[in-house]
Amino acid sequence: MAKTPTIREVAKLANVSIGTVSRVINDAVDVSPVIRKTVESAIEQLGYVPNAAAKSMRMGRSRTVGCILREINIAQLGGFVSTAQNVLTESGYSLLIANSEGRRQREIELLRSFSSGQVDGVLMGPYTPIEGEFEDLLRSLPVPFVMIDRDQPKWCDAVYADHEGGVYQATSHLLGLGHRRIALLTGPVRLHPGGARVRGFMRAHTERNVPTIPELVVSESFLNDHGYRATSSLLGMAHPPTAIIAGGIDMLPGVLRAIRTRGLSVPGDISVIASGQNDLSDLHQPPIGVVGWDQNEVGATAAALLLDLIANGKREEPRRVIIPTNFNPQASCMPPRKPPG
């Protein structure tokens, strides 16, 4: 590889001191526009790259924000990531994303690595329940962070969708169609969207005086193979559900695969509702009903909160922003088939 140009060469070409080059690089205010321009031209001409590690140590900032996601290739996350990035870019920050695969050990390692100088702030939606040691780690993070779609811990800034309200609407719709055996697949109750969805599901049943059926509430995992496995076993029951709410943003493919594997059709044999609109829910025949929310708003709000924390430090009161959800039934729900006889 070619020899990297040095700050000395930049100073020589611009006919200024090394100190002046350094002040330009570090955005010091006491540099005249003319000198700044000359130095910047020399930097560009030589292709000089300031040493970011050295710069970040001097400046105490990396101009980078880290984001920890369970999986990065969830179709639904596109809007979140691109909007957050646009907001950050406007303030001169890059967004770096790491995939935790929902593993506790990776989430801890990523937080440690991020918090030791690599980034200036963190956006995250951890899969590890926020309690005990993990909560202690969060409390001692030396960089600010904002929680994405988590309502715990209560003491930090967070942006999350109203999954309780959305699942309440979806469940009410199915109950209204006459369904009495509705299944809900979602993540652990102690992780925000899991617990909120279960509450919305229960509330809709309670209001209509319909008992919920415990074995139809599979509150185990958000991971994408869960949709397939849970649906397969639900459909294998002596009295299978007549409707399924896929309560996780990448659960729909597995649910649909399991339904197809058994030769059943939507909505003739079973009604289906997904969490979050995406290409698959739109382009499936029939289009799948969704509990939706604005991922762009989640991304923009979370990035703005984080930039404010980076610039102005922690506030007295944590800010909690709840993004509304809506329910669009599309064409994937109909009244349940009458049982034979």
Place this chain on the structure above:
Amino acid sequence: MAKTPTIREVAKLANVSIGTVSRVINDAVDVSPVIRKTVESAIEQLGYVPNAAAKSMRMGRSRTVGCILREINIAQLGGFVSTAQNVLTESGYSLLIANSEGRRQREIELLRSFSSGQVDGVLMGPYTPIEGEFEDLLRSLPVPFVMIDRDQPKWCDAVYADHEGGVYQATSHLLGLGHRRIALLTGPVRLHPGGARVRGFMRAHTERNVPTIPELVVSESFLNDHGYRATSSLLGMAHPPTAIIAGGIDMLPGVLRAIRTRGLSVPGDISVIASGQNDLSDLHQPPIGVVGWDQNEVGATAAALLLDLIANGKREEPRRVIIPTNFNPQASCMPPRKPPG
């Protein structure tokens, strides 16, 4: 936030010098196992996080690999990312991903930021054509890199799929069914998968002595709105195509949306072939034919090449690994409708 413990406190608790703690942190070989264990216990007990920026300056490495992708939420990229990450994790590296949105300026900024100490190596599939200034920037990168699904520049390590062979098979299949007006939508010819797909498409036509129709080869963009716009204008032609090959890994949704908007059906009105299998191609009714390749193999191979470059430096001869493609017609292709009359 809680006060961050210092290296001094670790040294005091372990009853060793600060230099010894530093040697343990930096994996020095001259530390006895007993001392190492004592220091590690103290580090754990205090929750001490070494300053990564300082450590990486001393060590010249960040134990992090950067990856520049056009979009991170393309369903197809899941296998690539998780496999690359697993290979990197085994060697103690984290993978950080940045979204360039295919913008030249962002690709340049990310490369500059990555190459100035933030990461030890880069995986990338740039959207900027590799020539002129951009190629110069690549030549002067102080960290090693591996190209993902790009065959340029010829002087670096690269892993790419045989898109020419895959599109050749797909085109031959459509010609064999009797199609004479086949459209190919793909990216710019000078960017690897674009040019390779056009070559495969042309070769299949030439071998069967069927002329290609220039206005049906839309070699403009891989960006995902291109699929919708290009398909809409093709379907609006006086003599529209009877088959479309979506030559980009996130082009299928737009193609299907445009077909549905005009009230047409697949394959009765038009045959469709996608690039890369995913949930949408699988679960669409009918399932969509795909030119596929093993994204896990791309990820594992690219990560292994990069780790080797990081550990052992650049080799005399660049390594070029071509991943085979295959064609699965599924149920989305049939002979073209006879024109009326």
